[in-house]
Amino acid sequence: MNDSLRRDLVARYIDAYNAFDIDGMLAPLAPDVRFENWAGGQMTASSEGIDAFRGLAEQAKGMFSQREQRIASLAAHGDGLLARIDWRGTLAVDIPDGPQAGTELALSGESEFGFAGGRIVRIVDRS
Structure with missing residues (x-):
């Protein structure tokens, strides 16, 4: 798979994420996609397969x-791509023992994308 196709898959995924478009997020993913989210060196969420990923996304x-x-x-990283990400969001719900709805959050991190068969097969988010 060429670099241009990989970059296009990542752009489609992130554009759909920003638009809250779950089906659009899933479109570039392989059925057996592996997802991990790491915060502060600890895994906070993971899924195996597109149905489990959909559940986390919803x-x-x-x-x-x-x-x-x-x-x-966005740069080549082994057989995949590594994206340095700036993220921001506004909470819609109160977090128990945490921030209240309406709180704006911002963080920087990186997302590692792996590819096979013309699809994204792995996403590892770290912040």
């Missing part, structure tokens, strides 16, 4: 009234 969608990922940089 859950996360309801937590924010607004959210946006911006790619600060």
Whole structure:
């Protein structure tokens, strides 16, 4: 798979994420996609397969009234791509023992994308 196709798949995924378009997020993913989210060095969420990923995406969608990922940089990383991400969002719900609905959050991190068969097969988010 060429670099241009990989970059296009990542752009489609992130554009759909920003638009809260779950079906659009799933379109570039392989049926057996592996997802991991790491925060502060600890895994906070993971899924194996597109149905489990959909469940996580639906859950996360309801937590924010607004959210946006911006790619600060995108570079080859082994057989995949590494995106440096600037993220911001506004909570739609109160977090128990945490921030209240309406709180704006911002963080920087990276997302590692793996590819096979013309699809994204792995996403590892780290912040």
